[in-house]
Amino acid sequence: MTKTYVVAGAGFKGFCDCLELLKQPDCKVYMVDPAPFFGGVIYSSEVHGFNVDKGVHVFDSIPVDLADVITEIMGGAVKEIDFVSESAFNGKVTQGYSLPDLSSMDDCNIKDAITAELVKLASEDHSNDHFRTLRELFDGRYGKTAGSIFSKIFENIYHVEPNELEAKALSQTSMGRMKHLSDEEMLVLKSHSWLDTVLAARRKSLKVKVDDFVSIYPDTGEAMRGWCERTTQWLQKKGVELCLGESVVKITENSGKAVVKTTKREICADKVIWANDNVKALSSAMGFECDLSDYQHRTSLVLMTMITEADKIKDFTYLQNFDPEAVNYRIASAGIFSGQVKEDGTSFITCECPVELNSEDWNNAEALAGRAWQECKHLGIVSQDATLVHLDIAKIPVAFKLPKLGYSEQLDKFRDDVSLRSKNVLFRDVTPFYRREIYLDSLEIGSLL
Ligand SMILES: Cc1cc2nc3c(=O)[nH]c(=O)nc-3n(C[C@H](O)[C@H](O)[C@H](O)COP(=O)(O)OP(=O)(O)OC[C@H]3O[C@@H](n4cnc5c(N)ncnc54)[C@H](O)[C@@H]3O)c2cc1C
Structure with a gap:
């Protein structure tokens, strides 16, 4: 029997989820997005x-x-x-x-202090490391001296103090590793297994293939727009109905299915895959209020x-x-x-x-x-x-x-509210940020349906 899916969000996340759904032998996919084009933030x-x-x-x-x-x-x-x-x-x-390279600092005393703090951290047990704030994470991974430099860099880019944010904010930054000495000196420190996971050296000096x-x-x-436009056609050829310039207005349950009303049509779907982070729009479509912007x-x-x-x-x-x-x-x-x-x-x-x-x-x-x-x-x-x-x-x-602090707790609560109202609406994980992570996360969608 044909399974019908509504994917809400025509950004890269929606695309990756769609790729997985299309692996099923008999399915019909509708992709709905209020924007008049496919691609989300990628569209040039x-x-x-x-x-x-x-x-x-x-x-x-x-x-x-x-x-x-x-x-x-x-x-x-x-x-x-x-x-x-x-x-x-x-x-x-x-x-x-492409990470902050603190080795360009002139002050050797600071670099020595960073090394001493790292060596001390390396002697400790990190199996139960749990950082509440991003600032705690910087200090716990790189030591207090480098942690405070990373915090300043972070504040200049994002205009917020890292102690106001959850540690997982790190995943949206290019600050997941640290370098403060020459490549050769970093490689010596990296010979310690824990330090290897927090420190960086330039790929070229690693002399091994880092990943596949x-x-x-x-x-x-045509820049990324070329990809967006070709993907639009490719998805249509695969039978995906692209409902662009259309918003989801209401989602209700009927005979075990989700009835999705958009600004232009009504779709009776086996599952709705909410592939965007618009919590406010989803809650409103499901008849309750939630806004996580604070x-x-x-x-x-x-x-x-x-x-x-x-x-x-x-x-x-x-x-x-x-x-x-x-x-x-x-x-x-x-x-x-x-x-x-x-x-x-x-x-x-x-x-x-x-x-x-x-x-x-x-x-x-x-x-x-x-x-x-x-x-x-x-x-x-x-x-x-x-x-x-x-x-x-x-x-x-x-x-x-x-x-910000408290975000994850509120998000879990929202997720519970969604699943209490419908078993057919899947609110996707909004944590994966980079395209690689989004794609890898989508590979799991089969087990979530
Ligand atoms: C400036 C910048 C540069 C980046 N550069 C890179 C990079 O080089 N490499 C990399 O891997 N990652 C990069 N990223 C991360 C990037 O965000 C992701 O890789 C990915 O493109 C995000 O895809 P998405 O689908 O989650 O979000 P988006 O692209 O934002 O798409 C979300 C879609 O959902 C739609 N939507 C919103 N509300 C609703 C609703 N109610 N119903 C239906 N649809 C809705 C939106 O219109 C949008 O089309 C960058 C991010 C930014 C901000």
């Missing part, structure tokens, strides 16, 4: 004739199985990205590394697209800036790695600048852009004589949603 915007992703978006470090599906969807038009990442801290750039994951990017010059810290972002001469842009993937005084967080040579150079020789870089909502920088983003452009020159992303031909500023009020 058009800026002065360029396709520009909303920040750095790549299929980075994904399993080969997923890369095969993406390659099939793209008709082979993908390129492997050999990440040329960099990170900046203390005004110094470290090549081939691959990093790819669409190779059609339990989330929302970081806003000013995303700048800077159009300049292609030959003045450094040919690399992206840089993460961990300088506590920095304006830019991530800067990408996105126009170059997405293959977009116009006949007039221009291309673009993107700058993600986390800024507090309604702050002076938010309200006067042109002035902020001036500082960001100078920072790009200083970091060598564009050469000193590059011209800012066009500037586009997009303000994203909610870019990251970080769990």
Whole structure:
């Protein structure tokens, strides 16, 4: 008998869940999303004739199985990205590394203190480590000295103190490992099994294949939008009914099925898979009220697209800036790695600048852009004589949603409320953040249905 599923959310999570459902021999899938396009946050915007992703978006470090599906969807038009990442801290750039590199600090006493604290931590038992706050996690993993530096870096990027957040906020950051010495010295420390899990060295110096994951990017010059549009067609060919520009209004139970009323149709489904984090909309559709926004810290972002001469842009993937005084967080040579150079020789870089909502920088983003452009020159992303031909500023009020203390408890309560009202609505786990984790989490969906 045909099973009918409604997947609410046409972002990457909805896509991965859909992939799993399509493995069933006889099923009909409806994918519902209020946005008029497939892809969620991945969908690129058009800026002065360029396709520009909303920040750095790549299929980075994904399993080969997923890369095969993406390659099939793209008709082979993908390129492997050999990440040329960099990170900046203390005004110094470290090549081939995308975590904070504290080895660029001049003060050897601080580095010695960090090493001594790590060695002491390594002698302790960590089997029952449980950190309530992110600050406790920083201190418990990296020691108090490095923990306090990580906290400052974190505060500058996310505009919240890590002691206000649950430890699991770490999973949305690039701060899951630490490096404070040269690669050779880090490798010596990493020979201890616990330190190996908290410390980092640059991949190149590890001299072994670190994992089997691959990093790819669409190779059609349309940025991630190219993938979104091809995936729309691919899903439709597989029989998925894409209900875009449609919202779920009501979910009720009838004869053991879920009746889903959208703004345009009614679907009688065996299961509803809620593949987005909109708790408010789901509770409202099910006839109760829940809003977890007070339990989330929302970081806003000013995303700048800077159009300049292609030959003045450094040919690399992206840089993460961990300088506590920095304006830019991530800067990408996105126009170059997405293959977009116009006949007039221009291309673009993107700058993600986390800024507090309604702050002076938010309200006067042109002035902020001036500082960001100078920072790009200083970091060598564009050469000193590059011209800012066009500037586009997009303000994203909610870019990251970080769990404040108490969030998980409230989320569990919400989950219970949902399952009390219906056994046919599956509220998906909202914790997996990066695409690899989202995909791996979706592989479990069969056992959850
Ligand atoms: C700036 C930025 C850069 C990132 N870069 C990377 C990266 O390079 N690599 C990586 O692996 N990860 C990256 N991520 C993480 C990224 O969020 C995930 O990888 C993934 O794309 C998120 O997919 P999603 O489906 O969970 O969310 P989204 O893409 O946000 O999709 C959610 C969808 O649900 C829809 N929706 C909302 N309410 C409802 C409703 N009531 N009913 C139905 N649908 C609804 C929305 O319209 C949206 O389409 C980045 C995140 C950000 C914010």
